[in-house]
Amino acid sequence: MSSDLAIESAGGERMRINMGPHHPATHGVLRLIVECDGEIVSSATPDHGYLHRSIEKIGECVEWPMFVPYTDRVDYVCAMNANLAYCVAVEKLLATDKTTAVQVPRRAEVIRVIVAELNRISSHLVAVGAMSMDLGAYTPFLHGIAQREGVNDIFEKLCGQRLTYNYITIGGVGFDLHTGAVEEIESFLAQFEKEMIRFNKLITTNTIFRDRCAGIAVISAAEAVAYGLVGPNLRGSGVDWDIRRDEPYGIYGELGVRVPVGQGYAGRTGKVGDCYDRFIVRLLEINESVRLIRAALKLLPPAAEKPADPVGGFQADVAKALRKPPKGEIRVRTEAPRGEMGYVIVSDGTKTPYRVRCRTGSFTACSIFNKLMKGIFLADIVTVIGSFDIVVPEIDR
Amino acid sequence: MTEIIKPGNDEQVFTTTVDEFLAWGKENSLFYLLFATACCGIELMQTGGPRYDVDRLGMIPRATPRQADLMIIAGTITHKMASRVRTLWEQMTEPRWVVSMGSCANSGGPFSKYSYSVLNGVDKYIPVDVYIPGCPPRPEALIDGVMALRERVRKYRTVGIRDKDPHVVQGADCAFGSHPGKASSLELGASSPQGPKA
Numbered sequence: 251m252s253s254d255l256a257i258e259s260a261g262g263e264r265m266r267i268n269m270g271p272h273h274p275a276t277h278g279v280l281r282l283i284v285e286c287d288g289e290i291v292s293s294a295t296p297d298h299g300y301l302h303r304s305i306e307k308i309g310e311c312v313e314w315p316m317f318v319p320y321t322d323r324v325d326y327v328c329a330m331n332a333n334l335a336y337c338v339a340v341e342k343l344l345a346t347d348k349t350t351a352v353q354v355p356r357r358a359e360v361i362r363v364i365v366a367e368l369n370r371i372s373s374h375l376v377a378v379g380a381m382s383m384d385l386g387a388y389t390p391f392l393h394g395i396a397q398r399e400g401v402n403d404i405f406e407k408l409c410g411q412r413l414t415y416n417y418i419t420i421g422g423v424g425f426d427l428h429t430g431a432v433e434e435i436e437s438f439l440a441q442f443e444k445e446m447i448r449f450n451k452l453i454t455t456n457t458i459f460r461d462r463c464a465g466i467a468v469i470s471a472a473e474a475v476a477y478g479l480v481g482p483n484l485r486g487s488g489v490d491w492d493i494r495r496d497e498p499y500g501i502y503g504e505l506g507v508r509v510p511v512g513q514g515y516a517g518r519t520g521k522v523g524d525c526y527d528r529f530i531v532r533l534l535e536i537n538e539s540v541r542l543i544r545a546a547l548k549l550l551p552p553a554a555e556k557p558a559d560p561v562g563g564f565q566a567d568v569a570k571a572l573r574k575p576p577k578g579e580i581r582v583r584t585e586a587p588r589g590e591m592g593y594v595i596v597s598d599g600t601k602t603p604y605r606v607r608c609r610t611g612s613f614t615a616c617s618i619f620n621k622l623m624k625g626i627f628l629a630d631i632v633t634v635i636g637s638f639d640i641v642v643p644e645i646d647r
Numbered sequence: 648m649t650e651i652i653k654p655g656n657d658e659q660v661f662t663t664t665v666d667e668f669l670a671w672g673k674e675n676s677l678f679y680l681l682f683a684t685a686c687c688g689i690e691l692m693q694t695g696g697p698r699y700d701v702d703r704l705g706m707i708p709r710a711t712p713r714q715a716d717l718m719i720i721a722g723t724i725t726h727k728m729a730s731r732v733r734t735l736w737e738q739m740t741e742p743r744w745v746v747s748m749g750s751c752a753n754s755g756g757p758f759s760k761y762s763y764s765v766l767n768g769v770d771k772y773i774p775v776d777v778y779i780p781g782c783p784p785r786p787e788a789l790i791d792g793v794m795a796l797r798e799r800v801r802k803y804r805t806v807g808i809r810d811k812d813p814h815v816v817q818g819a820d821c822a823f824g825s826h827p828g829k830a831s832s833l834e835l836g837a838s839s840p841q842g843p844k845a
Contacts, residue, residue, distance in 0.1 A: 272682055273710075278684060301723060302725055303685075304758070304761070304762045304763050320757065413690055
């Protein structure tokens with residue numbers, strides 16, 4: 251309402267500004283058509299499709315295991331989690347028939363949790379780093395990138411790739427942990443925790459940064475649910491919901507995931523569900539991921555000789571099952587760093603999927619943009635976009 | 648720098664031509680456009696990060712094309728995005744240089760066969776000076792491509808000749824998704840790291 255009043259007082263003159271598709275603060279090729287009255291935004295309409303790579307259509311053309319590399323490209327900042335979501339969905343489909351059901355080895359399940367949580371850390375580092383960079387603080391971003399290199403080093407030894415891993419496969423993982431991986435991960439976590447204290451001193455408790463985020467773009471819990479927000483954006487509004495805890499997959503049920511929610515962390519000026527809460531929830535999730543990795547490392551069974559060993563193996567034999575999978579439709583949702591990553595898979599019993607549909611968090615986050623940006627200052631748009639941590643191929647696919 | 652004369656004491660005098668001096672300056676201040684579309688953008692970000700630190704090569708990101716010398720196409724270009732890429736390229740001032748980073752920008756990469764919306768190679772819209780294969784390329788590969796480009800900048804600034812043939816970065820994985828136009832130089836093991844005419 252306040253924005254309508256402002257427009258009337260200015261005589262109803264509005265200016266239309268194109269933000270993107272090339273803009274350093276839109277995290278890729280998102281385009282916003284911003285209408286503003288002086289400094290006050292009256293509407294911001296997202297325009298999508300600049301990175302539509304028809305990944306879902308490709309899913310209908312390639313065989314079941316051949317789609318795993320494409321899931322990397324659905325969300326490249328957390329490719330491990332994207333792999334995991336698709337593989338869990340296909341395994342659930344195979345489990346609907348006794349003849350094709352596969353038993354994922356216990357060791358593979360533990361490795362999956364370790365790599366997924368490591369990737370969650372590196373993804374959130376990009377998110378909080380990029381948000382602070384958008385608000386003018388370049389140094390925290392460099393600290394985040396430096397720590398991300400540590401995760402990349404571990405993954406590179408594990409599977410040979412720095413960004414698009416193609417590591418988690420249907421029925422397990424691609425390779426067993428390399429020699430000395432456990433010690434490497436532990437030593438990384440030890441220095442990472444120290445580094446995060448420095449990071450928090452640098453940006454999280456910074457008054458300028460906090461004041462720019464506090465009270466901006468407040469989303470109530472009911473609104474967040476109504477607009478279909480997921481993941482840290484939902485939890486930032488105080489909704490206590492995490493797929494890892496409430497609908498556990500893999501071995502998450504044994505780990506006892508603790509879920510941080512937004513509580514108006516910015517203090518006096520802050521409200522539950524503002525940009526600062528979404529920022530803090532990501533940082534708290536990083537701490538939780540560190541704890542989960544340590545807990546999972548304790549559960550890691552020793553490696554067995556045979557890859558398909560149900561306890562110490564890393565890859566069940568799925569080649570025969572994938573040639574003739576059962577018919578049917580499967581829905582699976584998993585918790586990726588940007589919220590629920592769900593797959594709907596329709597199988598017609600052939601070696602290629604009939605339909606692959608992925609449901610990602612960034613797309614629904616865009617639906618609330620127009621509502622949130624009414625009445626805020628033009629300079630706060632980058633704060634809102636940064637706090638949602640959108641990744642454009644997740645929107646366009 | 649052509650000649651060093653030591654007149655005594657600790658003083659050193661360099662004699663050079665204006666052209667060479669300017670070329671040295673241009674070569675060491677390749678400002679690049681902060682333009683990333685997809686996966687390679689993260690790798691570009693990390694190349695600018697503390698470990699690989701392209702700032703030491705004088706490469707500083709610029710938010711607007713009017714201040715940039717170099718455009719690194721980092722990521723997939725779709726048909727919808729292609730005309731915008733052309734617009735950005737046209738906004739850059741001459742002489743402008745283009746590096747195509749990753750298989751998607753080179754040839755469509757993993758999307759070239761089945762996708763209906765991906766442009767198979769950004770060179771259909773803008774001329775490319777250096778191709779870097781990989782999905783995504785390692786930061787070392789990107790730096791290698793930039794070093795090859797610096798040679799070209801120096802040659803253009805001193806001799807006045809701009810190479811027409813694109814340079815293709817050669818590496819262990821150059822068989823995957825490289826630019827098809829340079830098939831002869833892509834044979835594994837039979838290539839020189841400097842490229843055909845650089």
